[in-house]
Amino acid sequence: MGYVTSLFARKMVAAAGDRIDADALLLLIGIDPAGPWDPKAMITAESYYAMLERMAEQIDVTDLPVRTGASMRLDEYGALGLAFKAATTLGASYARVERYARLWTSVVEYELRPSAGGTLFILHRAGARRLGLRLSNEATLASAVSIARQVSPVPVAPMTVLVRHAAPRRVTAHEAWFGCPVHFNAELDAILFSNETLARPNILGDEGISRYLVSHLDAELSRIPDAPEVVRRAKDAIAQALSEGTPKMAEIARSLGFSARSFHRRLSEHGMSYHALAEETRRDLAEGLLRDDRHTLAEIAFLTGFSEQSAFTRAFKRWMGTTPASYRKQRAGS
Incomplete structure (x- = not known):
């Protein structure tokens, strides 16, 4: 059975605001609403998708993934967030996500792949394209851009965003957030960045701190079964x-x-x-x-x-x- 960090569920509920009963939804999937926001506390992917689908029965969730992704902050990701900041370039930051994503999920893998005109940051998630999974994928892509903008000295805009599933009822919020065309019904869930963007130095990039944090993450990774x-x-x-x-x-x-x-x-x-x-x-x-x-x-x-x-x-x-x-x-x- 796959798992995801409870942080994602908390952020989705928070982004919905007072239009839902947040405490009831979190309790339903085993999260204590009054407990700490611990990214290491895991929930099953199945329960997470089911929670999102229940939210969709209560409110319009079309723009929810974008709002959630935009709200993600690197400080909430623990050591991995710090390692993302400390990497010397944005490309190196995404390489950390590619390598250490298992620390917050067992159902998603990330891949950096050279492509015509740049590099794709690809989201791999197996499973039927149910509504909960689709919403989760959109939020993940939005959060990937959010954290990039937190480390870059200049505004970050992808060249293109690709989404495998069909478009929601409107995509204006998606295109406004990403600042580029968003193509649905694509072959991949991915973000295309220019190589110039990925080579740009990060604001807080530091090789010494980066090596220390990577060794810490390696140790955490080794403790996963x-x-x-x-x-x-x-x-x-x-x-x-x-x-x-x-x-x-x-x-x-x-x-x-x-x-x-x-x-x-x-x-x-x-x-x-x-x-x-x-x-x-x-x-x-x-x-x-x-x-x-x-x-x-x-x-x-x-x-x-x-x-x-x-x-x-x-x-x-x-x-x-x-x-x-x-x-x-x-x-x-x-």
Whole structure:
């Protein structure tokens, strides 16, 4: 069963204002209205979606996700919010979200993917496109822009926002908030940023503080229960095949004894996509190999499935906010 942080539920209820019985809704999903706003306190995704759908029976929720996303503050995210602030660039900030999102949800994964004209910040969430999930996705995309604007020295506006589900009854609030076209019925839930925007230095970026916070987040991540067996086996199979390039999902599925459709379904049950799993495997393998001085950067690029060292360097900087050479030097000095 998937989970999300109770913070999201509290923010949705707060954004609705006095048009609903906030205390009753929170109690319904097991949240003490008078309790602390603790992002580590989790609720099931199912109960969260059901709460949103009950709200939709009482009020017009068309603009609610935008208002909720706009209200999100980095200080409410705990150590991850601080790490987002301390990253040296906005791209590095989003790389923190991509890596550490498991600290607040098990049903969503994030991915930074190069695209024509910029980089996509993609939201992966498996499951039927029920109303609660759709509202949650819209709020997540809105909050991703909200937190970016809190660290940037200049106003942040995406190039385009993509949403997989059909448009709500009106989209004026969405386009006003994002400051760009919002395309519904798209193939992805994603935000397209220019590379210039992602390369811009953050207001409070600090490499020293950033390294400390990342080590803290790594420790928190290590305390999350191990991944399901199918995920562990898939990561092992991907790692073994990477020296010949990134393997296709069908190849990994076959090696594990699954059909491609069955394998995709098994990953989706654990809130994962194959692309995100392959990227995670590449990143983890690269980090491990960089700790071993016997491997050159060219060898590590080859072992992690890159045809050129320059491509590996770009990917690693996207993942970690620093180059492989700098990362190795920092680890050696720690």
